[in-house]
Amino acid sequence: MIMDGNGRWAKKKHLPRALGHKKGVEVVREIVRHAATTGLEALSLYAFSSENWKRPEDEINDLMGLLRAFIKSDIEEFAANDVRLRIIGNYKVLAPDIVEMIEDALARTAHNKRTTLAVALNYGSQDELVRAAQAAAGEGAITAEAIERHLDTADMPPLDLLIRTSGEQRLSNFMLWQAAYAELWFTDTLWPDFTPAEFDTALAEFGKRERRYGGR
Numbered sequence: 237m238i239m240d241g242n243g244r245w246a247k248k249k250h251l252p253r254a255l256g257h258k259k260g261v262e263v264v265r266e267i268v269r270h271a272a273t274t275g276l277e278a279l280s281l282y283a284f285s286s287e288n289w290k291r292p293e294d295e296i297n298d299l300m301g302l303l304r305a306f307i308k309s310d311i312e313e314f315a316a317n318d319v320r321l322r323i324i325g326n327y328k329v330l331a332p333d334i335v336e337m338i339e340d341a342l343a344r345t346a347h348n349k350r351t352t353l354a355v356a357l358n359y360g361s362q363d364e365l366v367r368a369a370q371a372a373a374g375e376g377a378i379t380a381e382a383i384e385r386h387l388d389t390a391d392m393p394p395l396d397l398l399i400r401t402s403g404e405q406r407l408s409n410f411m412l413w414q415a416a417y418a419e420l421w422f423t424d425t426l427w428p429d430f431t432p433a434e435f436d437t438a439l440a441e442f443g444k445r446e447r448r449y450g451g452r
Contacts, residue, residue, distance in 0.1 A: 245426040269313075284358060287360065311345070324354055325358045359410070399421050399422075
């Protein structure tokens with residue numbers, strides 16, 4: 237899921253952008269809880285891209301503060317509900333205290349099996365592909381199989397459905413390789429207004445589509 241529209245939601249309501257992001261985190265929590273009841277193997281959320289560092293410093297600080305609060309408040313629930321946390325992207329460049337919190341959360345949920353929540357932090361798909369190709373070249377021939385072995389998502393199931401909110405219809409450097417044959421579903425709903433019911437609508441629409449993978 238590309239969770240887009242926090243800033244526009246806040247602007248429409250004449251609120252600071254920080255409150256849009258705060259509301260967005262509340263929706264993340266609601267959607268993750270709901271997704272765990274649907275039988276999904278994995279849910280991936282585009283939380284902070286490698287390009288988001290271009291945003292104003294105060295906004296980045298707000299986002300990092302929300303990340304700290306989310307990990308502190310929700311890791312116990314993840315552990316209790318058999319949810320495995322995964323991070324994709326280079327999270328180790330974040331503040332040391334955040335890195336420590338993330339690694340503790342990863343260790344505590346590593347053996348959970350009900351569903352996987354993958355959070356993309358400091359993630360950019362083009363960078364991921366460069367890193368994967370370099371690693372593949374270090375082992376020998378650069379093949380599709382070799383690249384896939386070195387993607388950040390290598391131990392996750394294939395991407396089936398990609399959802400983007402807010403009316404934008406682009407991938408924004410998210411899972412470019414993984415989305416090769418994924419179904420795409422776009423909604424005009426801004427992320428803070430996204431609901432479990434609309435999530436279910438997206439899943440139902442996905443269930444109606446015929447997937448050909450290049451065939452007839």
